[in-house]
Amino acid sequence: MSIIAYLLPAALGLGFIGLLAFLWSLRAGQYEDLDGAAVRALLDREPLPDTDGDKN
Amino acid sequence: MMDDEILAEAPSTSAKCCKSKQAVSPSAVSGPPVVQSPPAQTPHLDPATDPTAYVKQVDGGFELHLIVDNLTCPGCVPKIEDALAVVPGIGTARVNLSLGRLKVTWSDPAFDPRVVGETLTRIGYRTIPYNAAVLDRLTDDQDRRLLRALAVAGFAAANIMLLSVSVWSGNVTDMGPATRTLFHWISALIALPTVVYSGQPFYRSAWSALRAGRLNMDVPISLAVLLATSASVMESVLSGRYAYFDAAVGLLFFLLIGRYLDHRMRARATSVGSNLLALKAVAATVITPDGRRTALPADQLRLGMIVAVVPGDRIPADGTVARGRSDVDASLITGESTPVAVAPGDTVYAGTLCLSGPLEITVDRADRNTLLAQIVALMENAGQAKARYTRLADRMARIYAPTVHVLAASTFVGWLIFDSGGWHPALMNAIAVLIITCPCALGLAVPMVQAVATGRLLRSGVLVKSGDALERLSEIDTVVLDKTGTLTLGRPELVNRDDLAAEDMALASCIAQGTRHPLAQALVRAVPPAGPAPDMREEPGLGLAASIDGAEVRLGNRAWCGVAIDPESDAVDSELWLKRPNAAPVQFRFRDRLRPDAAAAVNAFRARGLAVEMLSGDRIPVVTAMAKELGITEFTAAARPQHKVARLQTLAARGRKVLMIGDGLNDAPALASAYVSISPALASDISQIAADLIFRGERLGSVVEAIDTARRARARIFENFGMSLVYNVLAVPIAVAGWVTPLIAALAMSGSSIAVTLNALRLARRGPERAP
Numbered sequence: 001m002s003i004i005a006y007l008l009p010a011a012l013g014l015g016f017i018g019l020l021a022f023l024w025s026l027r028a029g030q031y032e033d034l035d036g037a038a039v040r041a042l043l044d045r046e047p048l049p050d051t052d053g054d055k056n
Numbered sequence: 057m058m059d060d061e062i063l064a065e066a067p068s069t070s071a072k073c074c075k076s077k078q079a080v081s082p083s084a085v086s087g088p089p090v091v092q093s094p095p096a097q098t099p100h101l102d103p104a105t106d107p108t109a110y111v112k113q114v115d116g117g118f119e120l121h122l123i124v125d126n127l128t129c130p131g132c133v134p135k136i137e138d139a140l141a142v143v144p145g146i147g148t149a150r151v152n153l154s155l156g157r158l159k160v161t162w163s164d165p166a167f168d169p170r171v172v173g174e175t176l177t178r179i180g181y182r183t184i185p186y187n188a189a190v191l192d193r194l195t196d197d198q199d200r201r202l203l204r205a206l207a208v209a210g211f212a213a214a215n216i217m218l219l220s221v222s223v224w225s226g227n228v229t230d231m232g233p234a235t236r237t238l239f240h241w242i243s244a245l246i247a248l249p250t251v252v253y254s255g256q257p258f259y260r261s262a263w264s265a266l267r268a269g270r271l272n273m274d275v276p277i278s279l280a281v282l283l284a285t286s287a288s289v290m291e292s293v294l295s296g297r298y299a300y301f302d303a304a305v306g307l308l309f310f311l312l313i314g315r316y317l318d319h320r321m322r323a324r325a326t327s328v329g330s331n332l333l334a335l336k337a338v339a340a341t342v343i344t345p346d347g348r349r350t351a352l353p354a355d356q357l358r359l360g361m362i363v364a365v366v367p368g369d370r371i372p373a374d375g376t377v378a379r380g381r382s383d384v385d386a387s388l389i390t391g392e393s394t395p396v397a398v399a400p401g402d403t404v405y406a407g408t409l410c411l412s413g414p415l416e417i418t419v420d421r422a423d424r425n426t427l428l429a430q431i432v433a434l435m436e437n438a439g440q441a442k443a444r445y446t447r448l449a450d451r452m453a454r455i456y457a458p459t460v461h462v463l464a465a466s467t468f469v470g471w472l473i474f475d476s477g478g479w480h481p482a483l484m485n486a487i488a489v490l491i492i493t494c495p496c497a498l499g500l501a502v503p504m505v506q507a508v509a510t511g512r513l514l515r516s517g518v519l520v521k522s523g524d525a526l527e528r529l530s531e532i533d534t535v536v537l538d539k540t541g542t543l544t545l546g547r548p549e550l551v552n553r554d555d556l557a558a559e560d561m562a563l564a565s566c567i568a569q570g571t572r573h574p575l576a577q578a579l580v581r582a583v584p585p586a587g588p589a590p591d592m593r594e595e596p597g598l599g600l601a602a603s604i605d606g607a608e609v610r611l612g613n614r615a616w617c618g619v620a621i622d623p624e625s626d627a628v629d630s631e632l633w634l635k636r637p638n639a640a641p642v643q644f645r646f647r648d649r650l651r652p653d654a655a656a657a658v659n660a661f662r663a664r665g666l667a668v669e670m671l672s673g674d675r676i677p678v679v680t681a682m683a684k685e686l687g688i689t690e691f692t693a694a695a696r697p698q699h700k701v702a703r704l705q706t707l708a709a710r711g712r713k714v715l716m717i718g719d720g721l722n723d724a725p726a727l728a729s730a731y732v733s734i735s736p737a738l739a740s741d742i743s744q745i746a747a748d749l750i751f752r753g754e755r756l757g758s759v760v761e762a763i764d765t766a767r768r769a770r771a772r773i774f775e776n777f778g779m780s781l782v783y784n785v786l787a788v789p790i791a792v793a794g795w796v797t798p799l800i801a802a803l804a805m806s807g808s809s810i811a812v813t814l815n816a817l818r819l820a821r822r823g824p825e826r827a828p
Contacts, residue, residue, distance in 0.1 A: 004235075012246070015215050016211070019208065022207045026204060026207070032152060033151075035153040036151060036152055036153035036154060039130035043134050
């Protein structure tokens with residue numbers, strides 16, 4: 001059973017990393033314009049530098 | 057107070073009732089608008105696009121938010137951004153396609169923000185600066201806060217479930233009490249911060265309800281979460297068998313999904329509303345006493361100021377014309393788009409569109425006192441009845457919350473009295489009742505269905521503007537339609553093409569290019585001009601005079617072309633005349649056409665058991681003819697705005713629930729006072745603000761579809777309520793009897809939530825009658 005001493009922290013840690021990644025993406029404004037993001041994926045050009053999470 | 061007299065004066069009874077919304081219609085903006093630069097006007101000092109007053113200073117630079125009026129296609133994103141990227145001085149330009157807005161930032165204080173509007177006008181987009189004050193008021197972080205709470209709850213729920221499953225399987229295998237307690241403690245470690253953080257939206261709402269002496273759905277939810285968590289901590293301390301951490305956190309997770317969906321739907325509705333409201337946030341060009349021209353936000357205009365207006369602009373305030381002559385499109389005020397000619401001394405109203413010549417206007421009434429603002433106020437008053445509507449979920453909550461409390465309390469008391477185990481099993485069973493009855497399914501049932509329904513409608517071009525609009529739409533029994541712009545397209549079309557010589561049409565169309573007059577534009581639409589516009593002058597209120605090969609050719613009304621005015625005329629059509637030297641004048645007749653599926657839509661309303669009625673401001677013979685054509689027996693002609701409201705109130709007093717469909721400003725009070733209302737996307741701004749739903753495109757069929765979807769959504773909501781009820785009837789006795797374990801609670805909770813979600817998703821499937 002001592003295996004859970006490794007497995008539990010590992011599982012929780014991975015989950016926590018996922019949570020942090022989500023919170024970062026939220027802060028970075030990646031959910032501000034979902035329709036636009038769908039379109040931008042198809043644009044054939046350099047990505048814009050501006051991805052700061054300003055409101056609107 | 058609305059100025060009744062002015063509305064009453066409005067010539068809403070005319071055969072030439074045709075509303076071409078020039079400034080907003082896509083046809084007018086898709087090509088670069090003709091910028092006629094009048095004398096004494098610096099070329100780019102164009103109030104409609106002068107955003108200087110709305111620039112927001114942020115750290116390290118300046119920021120400007122613009123609404124892009126016709127931002128519809130995905131291709132617009134690179135087109136706009138690339139066009140602005142090459143403009144020197146601009147730091148970043150980023151389009152938000154979801155909101156239809158553009159954000160431009162720059163750092164050089166010398167940069168002239170008017171360049172932005174100009175650049176976009178050149179590639180065919182109309183922009184309206186977004187008022188920063190309005191923006192700040194409307195931007196709340198609630199959306200993000202909910203999403204963060206949801207993410208944390210989701211993480212916690214998944215991991216606690218991982219541990220809980222181990223504990224549950226440990227109950228039937230060989231897990232020792234020590235391992236179980238360890239797992240409980242790890243769960244507690246995850247659950248406690250989550251309950252504190254993610255539960256806040258519920259605690260806050262519950263607390264404010266309690267302080268006001270009311271009960272809402274959040275009271276039992278908060279109680280269940282907090283009690284379950286603290287009892288579970290206690291169980292962990294005592295190395296007990298059952299802990300409800302997974303139930304408490306799972307509850308938060310499911311309910312936050314519902315809360316988030318609901319919030320997002322409202323936010324979308326608000327964003328539509330705020331884009332419309334910002335249309336008023338247009339700057340005015342003020343002429344100072346020393347002759348300079350400066351831009352000022354329209355709400356800072358003061359009495360006596362002189363404002364310059366160029367063709368193509370909306371007049372920013374009510375006032376008197378001081379200098380200049382022009383045709384004015386007053387359709388926003390009167391619903392009548394045959395332009396009115398104005399000359400010095402005439403009164404003009406805010407929101408009307410200057411068409412043909414530059415004007416200087418002395419401001420008589422500004423901002424809150426303008427006729428437009430007063431109509432908005434009237435509309436808001438009329439709409440208060442709607443605010444009293446109680447949503448289905450709230451009605452359920454009123455029965456639900458007290459029932460749950462009584463059940464839980466009596467379980468506690470019952471176990472205390474009839475069981476010898478003391479307070480501990482009594483408390484645990486009371487908590488089980490709270491958890492089992494918790495409105496997971498209920499909290500998801502309504503928002504889920506509404507989110508799916510609004511999403512589906514959005515795809516078919518119907519915008520739902522208020523949260524409860526669909527609920528109200530599903531209850532209607534009467535449809536009241538406006539005529540012009542609603543049953544018809546609100547756009548004049550050339551009807552006597554077959555009687556005309558091709559040569560005349562080509563010549564007239566060539567000349568017609570030179571003006572924004574709606575009839576001339578109808579002519580240009582019907583007969584694409586073959587060449588450039590000749591030299592010409594425009595005589596406001598009369599017509600155009602072009603010199604071709606040294607001879608004067610005139611295009612305009614009867615008086616302009618020397619045709620006798622026939623007082624007996626009962627003509628239904630609008631007309632333009634073309635007069636060439638040494639030739640008889642030629643008549644062009646225009647008529648507003650029915651929407652292609654108007655008759656089908658009226659029949660569809662009837663087939664759904666709805667009474668159909670027509671309320672029009674147009675003349676009796678015109679309305680009668682159209683009613684006969686569509687088979688409508690109930691109709692009122694020559695109705696003024698106040699008549700329309702009165703008629704709707706009469707219907708409401710008889711207990712009828714009316715859907716009003718209308719587009720003009722003269723319909724706005726009626727739209728606001730109806731049980732629920734729909735407006736076409738080309739309607740006047742005010743009407744779109746007043747209406748609960750907006751439909752795009754030429755087909756009235758979208759309205760029928762909206763009604764169908766609303767009715768189906770209502771059916772789904774009731775099915776979901778039914779399922780929750782059945783589930784509660786089965787589960788509550790088990791909980792009261794004390795047989796519920798955390799495993800059963802988790803199964804019941806997830807099971808019912810998944811069931812209602814799947815049921816809601818059925819709505820997304822295309823209905824059989826809508827096969828493409």
